[in-house]
Amino acid sequence: MNHVDPVPHNAIALLDRPGRAAKTMAASRRELSRVVWRSNENVFGSGRGTLILELVDDAGWATAAQHSDGHAVTVAVDHMTFSSPVWPGDVVVATAQVEGTGNTSMDIGVYVSAQRRHGGCGEPEPVAEAHLVFVAVDEHGTPRPVPAVRPETAKERARCAAAAVRAEHRQAMRTALRALPGPRS
């Protein structure tokens, strides 16, 4: 039997929209890196989480701006996992890509790895993963439409499918929270 790649739930995101040709996921990909210095240590000697959060947000912005061809703002940090600490002397690299699109929003996955031993040698080790939502905005801060994203490989299609699941969950949670009585934040 032929292997069937997972199909994104929001298959509409794969279609070109009038006046807005879809762009490939690969074209949205951006990489940012930085060194962890002693000044970035927490009290236990490892790198502070805020260092990674800032790198993740910056890489997310770079990919959102690239894909939407203009400014974009972070509207939600959907998920953030730190799987291993980083240490002074590590070179951390964040790779971001657009994995799903709505009308004006972009689901962005950011994968962070660390090159140990002063960035010198060895395979980069995964240390964190984040999923954020950016909204493309015009000069007045008003949301503007974005091109759809087109995955080309089985791995990219799987990322798109995961982004669609995340978007569905977000929507379900927002609906459920709105139905609750009393303050919501």
Ligand SMILES: CC(C)(COP(=O)(O)OP(=O)(O)OC[C@H]1O[C@@H](n2cnc3c(N)ncnc32)[C@H](O)[C@@H]1OP(=O)(O)O)[C@@H](O)C(=O)NCCC(=O)NCCS
């Ligand atoms: C992002 C922003 C422009 C959206 O404005 P808005 O009035 O909520 O706009 P809309 O309701 O039309 O929503 C626009 C898009 O954002 C998405 N969105 C809004 N709130 C969201 C949330 N909490 N989570 C995920 N997506 C969200 C909507 O689903 C919509 O996506 P779509 O067009 O793809 O369907 C506005 O909320 C804003 O300026 N936020 C501050 C952003 C910022 O300053 N970030 C940096 C913080 S340091």
